[in-house]
Amino acid sequence: MGILSGNPKNEPMHYGEIFSVWQCSTIAKGAVSCYQAYMSHAGDKDLKRILEDLLDQAKLEIKECDTLLTENGIAPAPTLPERPHVEFEDIPAGARFTDPEIAAKVTADTAMGLVAASQTIGQSIREDIGALFAKYHATKTALGLRILQMNKEKGWLIPPPLQVKRPDSE
Known part of the structure; x- marks a missing residue:
């Protein structure tokens, strides 16, 4: 048997x-x-559904990652306190995040999460960690597609410069 072969849960985690x-x-x-x-600031029902799914995914990642860290003798970062629910109407218009702003932020967060998950998959030598982050990557891919579709449907997508006129090929 090779080095670090056997049950991955019995292998040490490396620093990365x-x-x-x-x-x-x-x-x-x-x-x-x-x-x-954002749940208190969002007015659009589709955006709220996506936020709920993003919250569920984040809570799952916390649970699974903290368990993995604790089982390996590493203290996870402390959990932040729960935010109280605030009624949408109680937030002054000038202080409220707009639905397009929230959608842009979760779009960027999801894209960065895909990159981070890919990096972790690539650096992992423990198969269980690579598989865990492959699962996160797949979930973030599906959520990202839903966010993109929502942004297009609502007119919230701000595309980068588009090449409308193509150069003549000679």
Whole structure:
């Protein structure tokens, strides 16, 4: 049998895996806090459904990553306090995030999450960690597609410069 072969859960995590799992948990904890606030600011029902799904995914990532860290003797970052629910109408218009602003932020967060998951998959030598982040990557891909479709349907998508006129090929 080769080096580090056998049950991956019995193998030590290397420093890159430790940091990536810890970072995923920490970022997910920040996302929960932020998306809970966005739930109070969002007016669009489709956006609220996506926020709920993003919250569920972030909470799952926290649970799974914190368990993995704890089982390996690493203390996870502390969890932020739950945000209280605020009625949409109680937030002054000038202080309220708009639905397109929220959609743009979750679009960027999801795209960055895809890159981070890919990086963790690539650096992992423990198969269980690579598989865990492959699962996160697949979920973020599906959520990203739903967000893109919503942004297009609502007219919230701000595309980069488009090449309308193509150069003549000679």
